[in-house]
Amino acid sequence: MDALAIRNLTYEVPEKKILKNINMSVPAGALMAIMGQSGCGKTSLLKCIAGLARPSSGQIEIDGTDIVGLSESEIDQIRLKMGLVFQYAALFDSLNVYDNVSFGLKHHKQIDKKSVANIVAERLEDVGMSGTEKLFPSQLSGGMQKRVGLARALAMEPSLLLYDEPTSGLDPVIARNIDDLIVETKGRHKVTSIIVSHDIRSIFRIADFIGMMVDGELIAFLNPRKRRCRSLPFDPWGRETRKLRKIPIPTAWRPLPAS
Numbered sequence: 412m413d414a415l416a417i418r419n420l421t422y423e424v425p426e427k428k429i430l431k432n433i434n435m436s437v438p439a440g441a442l443m444a445i446m447g448q449s450g451c452g453k454t455s456l457l458k459c460i461a462g463l464a465r466p467s468s469g470q471i472e473i474d475g476t477d478i479v480g481l482s483e484s485e486i487d488q489i490r491l492k493m494g495l496v497f498q499y500a501a502l503f504d505s506l507n508v509y510d511n512v513s514f515g516l517k518h519h520k521q522i523d524k525k526s527v528a529n530i531v532a533e534r535l536e537d538v539g540m541s542g543t544e545k546l547f548p549s550q551l552s553g554g555m556q557k558r559v560g561l562a563r564a565l566a567m568e569p570s571l572l573l574y575d576e577p578t579s580g581l582d583p584v585i586a587r588n589i590d591d592l593i594v595e596t597k598g599r600h601k602v603t604s605i606i607v608s609h610d611i612r613s614i615f616r617i618a619d620f621i622g623m624m625v626d627g628e629l630i631a632f633l634n635p636r637k638r639r640c641r642s643l644p645f646d647p648w649g650r651e652t653r654k655l656r657k658i659p660i661p662t663a664w665r666p667l668p669a670s
């Protein structure tokens with residue numbers, strides 16, 4: 412079964428269709444990237460998947476359960492299976508690393524203090540941040556904050572991890588470290604991962620599948636290990652697409668040679 416299946420998803424706010432008839436599925440354990448320029452609807456798609464935005468129509472099945480139309484409390488239950496790693500690490504500034512990472516555990520899981528401490532230590536080790544428990548977010552660099560954000564998401568043992576621009580604003584070396592960490596996390600914790608990003612280099616390095624979003628539509632899927640995906644209705648990078656869709660494809664989006 413697919414970990415996530417989206418069918419005919421439309422999301423609109425007054426006067427704007429943000430997502431238009433999105434169809435996609437992600438096999439369990441895979442790392443799917445959604446790529447597209449700023450403002451095309453990537454964050455909105457993640458919000459719909461996380462149940463933070465309400466689609467106008469369509470289905471979003473998570474492990475076989477359609478979350479569209481569920482009540483808030485039912486969605487809260489499903490959200491416990493998801494880890495969200497937001498664009499800005501979104502740590503609580505007034506809480507230290509320990510309290511940030513243990514936040515969800517204390518609120519949602521009935522476990523004793525010692526077990527919480529063990530989980531925090533393990534997850535911090537996973538992200539290369541052992542020993543930082545007492546530090547506050549303001550004492551951490553951007554890359555370190557992202558690591559702690561990931562540790563916090565992992566503490567809840569999610570089966571689905573959603574990353575919003577996980578490497579944006581980081582210098583290239585740190586960004587690459589975070590990429591490696593995302594791939595490691597996928598292997599170690601057997602999670603299904605969805606990453607939205609406009610960082611094409613990063614995506615081609617780590618994704619198993621890529622969906623390309625333009626103006627609220629997923630217009631093509633490709634396999635980053637192949638230059639072209641044979642099952643595609645058209646070559647998303649080529650002249651044919653541009654003619655068909657009447658959209659300019661920025662040169663920066665051409666696939667890069669494998670590094």
Ligand SMILES: Nc1ncnc2c1ncn2[C@@H]1O[C@H](COP(=O)(O)OP(=O)(O)O)[C@@H](O)[C@H]1O
Binds near residue numbers: 447448453454455
């Ligand atoms: N709640 C909202 N109300 C009105 N417009 C919105 C809302 N959320 C997103 N948008 C608009 O929808 C478009 C897509 O936004 P977003 O999903 O944040 O794109 P991305 O993450 O790809 O940059 C943008 O034009 C944004 O301004």
Ligand SMILES: [Mg+2]
Binds near residue numbers: 453454455
């Ligand atoms: Mg965004």
